[in-house]
Amino acid sequence: xxxxxxKITKExxxxxxxxxxxxxxxxxxxxxxxxxxxxMLLLKKIGNLPxxxxxxxGQLANEIKTEIKRKLIETKExxxxxxxxxxxxxxATLPGTKIESGHLHPLTxxxxxxxxxxxxxxxxxxxxxxxxxxxxxxxxLNIPKSHPARDMQDTFYIEHKNKQGEYxxxxxxxxxxxxxxxxxxxxxxxxxxALGKIYRNEATDQRHEHTFYQIEGLMVxxxxxxxxxxxxxxxxxxxxxxxxxxxxxxxxxxxxxxxGVEVEMSCLLCEGKGCPVCKRTGxxxxxxxxxxxxxxxxxxxxxxxxxxxxxFGTGIERLAMMKYGIDDIRLFNSGDLSFLSQFDS
Ligand code: FA5
Numbered sequence: 001x002x003x004x005x006x007k008i009t010k011e012x013x014x015x016x017x018x019x020x021x022x023x024x025x026x027x028x029x030x031x032x033x034x035x036x037x038x039x040m041l042l043l044k045k046i047g048n049l050p051x052x053x054x055x056x057x058g059q060l061a062n063e064i065k066t067e068i069k070r071k072l073i074e075t076k077e078x079x080x081x082x083x084x085x086x087x088x089x090x091x092a093t094l095p096g097t098k099i100e101s102g103h104l105h106p107l108t109x110x111x112x113x114x115x116x117x118x119x120x121x122x123x124x125x126x127x128x129x130x131x132x133x134x135x136x137x138x139x140x141l142n143i144p145k146s147h148p149a150r151d152m153q154d155t156f157y158i159e160h161k162n163k164q165g166e167y168x169x170x171x172x173x174x175x176x177x178x179x180x181x182x183x184x185x186x187x188x189x190x191x192x193x194a195l196g197k198i199y200r201n202e203a204t205d206q207r208h209e210h211t212f213y214q215i216e217g218l219m220v221x222x223x224x225x226x227x228x229x230x231x232x233x234x235x236x237x238x239x240x241x242x243x244x245x246x247x248x249x250x251x252x253x254x255x256x257x258x259x260g261v262e263v264e265m266s267c268l269l270c271e272g273k274g275c276p277v278c279k280r281t282g283x284x285x286x287x288x289x290x291x292x293x294x295x296x297x298x299x300x301x302x303x304x305x306x307x308x309x310x311x312f313g314t315g316i317e318r319l320a321m322m323k324y325g326i327d328d329i330r331l332f333n334s335g336d337l338s339f340l341s342q343f344d345s
Contacts, residue, residue, distance in 0.1 A: 001049060001057050008032075008039060009064050016071055022081050029072060039065065103344045107213060107332055110240070110320045111195050114215055117239045118193045121232065123217070124186075126194040128178035131158065134168045140180040140299040141256035149255045154201035171199035175216035176256060176313055179292070182218060183300020188307045189221040195316065206276060206328050213316035220292065220302060220309035226261070229289055229310035233263060241268060241323055248283065257290025257311060268322045277327050284322065287314030 012032055019025045032039045043061050046054060076082075104112075115125055128136075134145075143149045145166070158169040178194035186192070194216045202210055219228065230249075237245040245265045252262035265286045267278035274280035289312035294304035317329050324343075326332075331339050 001045070001053065002060070004042060005057070005061060005064060008042060009068070012039065012068050013071070016068075016075060019075060019079075022076070022079050025072070025076060025079060025081070033065075033068070033072070039068070103341075105332075105340065106320050106324055106326075106343045107316055109343065110316055110323060111213070111215075113240055114193070114195065114236070114316070114319075117236055118217070121235065122191050123219075124192045126178050126182050126192040126216075126218075128172070128175065128181055128194055128196065130172055130197055130199070132170055132172040132177045134166075134170055136177045136180055137170050137172050137174075140296065141176055142293050142295040142299075143255045147255065149253075156199050156201050173200055174198055174313055175214040176311070178216055179218055179256070179296060179311060180300045183220065183297070183302050188302045188309075190309070191219045191221075193217050204330060206330070207318075209317060209329050209333070211333075212329070214313050215316055217289075217312045218292070218309065219311075220297070220307050222307060224291070224308045224310055226259075226291065226310070229291075229312065232310075233287075233289070233312065237265065240319060245322075246272075247286075252288055252290070254288050254290060256293050256296045257288075258293045260288065260290035263287045263289055263312070263314075265322065269325055269327060275327070277321065284318065286318055286322075287312050289313070 015028055015032075019028055029037075031037055034040065043065070046058050046061055049057060119125065137155075138147075138150060139145070155173050156171040157167040158171070160167065160169045162168040175194045175196055175198060178192075178196075182190060182192050182194070196213065197211060198214050199211050202208060204210055217232065219232070226249075230247075233247060234244070237247060245268065247263055247265050249261045249263055252260045254260040263286055264283040266272045267275060267282055267284050269275055269277050270282070272282035274282050278284045289310065292309040292311050297304040297307060297309065317332055320326065320332070321329060
């Protein structure tokens, strides 16, 4: 029986190869696969086989039948015949098509990490407007009109003038706009972070964007000093990067803090050896910080004789670059799926 099956399979394959048009194919189908077709008659004999052979031969016969039917449909398709959905060969053993699922952007991942870290240290999550008044973005932060510090941040002004004919609305240039708003709303003591998008009219390069994210930290209480600032920042770096990062302070000027510092972190991309991202210095400028200026506390309705505070502001892209080893800030907004899909967790 096995031999007979093999013989008819070979014959079927040879015949099928010779089929040149649809009518020849129909004849072929009738001759071999029709109710009284040669293959079918042979298969009927399987039932008469002794039980020991029936299983093996039956399985082989089924495989042959399926394979011949698949080839028949393939040939029908090639010859331009109509293939009904039911005729199409369906191999249930093939792996299915992977269903792509969405995932979070690397900047969102870092923002969520930061929110968790600061919430666990008792900081509330603050929010503030991206379209901001000149007052909260500059004046309340001890940056009066025509102060040279305004030139430090290239501002997008909105075409809206106040009664004095001055432009009084800006796209916020930093998340520091939230500082006085938070003091007015919550008073002292106060502990909060604000995360959000900011805008600057500047050219982009490997480390600079014109639209990017910052996180602002603000803590106001009795006797707050630079030591509190350092402790909180060290904790943030340790938990965000799963390792203690070396940080160092340099004097820095920001009108709204006194003293002001710039905080640098040892470059995690090159482990301090020097690379294009750290300008070959081994250190990357990560944030501006300092003790809140008495004028700013006053603008927020807090008495600087009773309270002091620290504030810091850092770029979330810069943190994400260090965390994930990304050497070009422009990748975040590139929409490049080969970049983004690496963060599929
Ligand atoms: C400020 O924006 C201050 N508001 C920070 C601050 C807050 C100081 C509170 C004191 C107290 P600065 O312009 O240096 O400062 O920006 C802060 C951080 O944002 C930088 O250290 C850097 O991490 C990031 N950053 C600045 N400019 C860019 C840019 N163009 N692209 C990406 N990240 C930037």
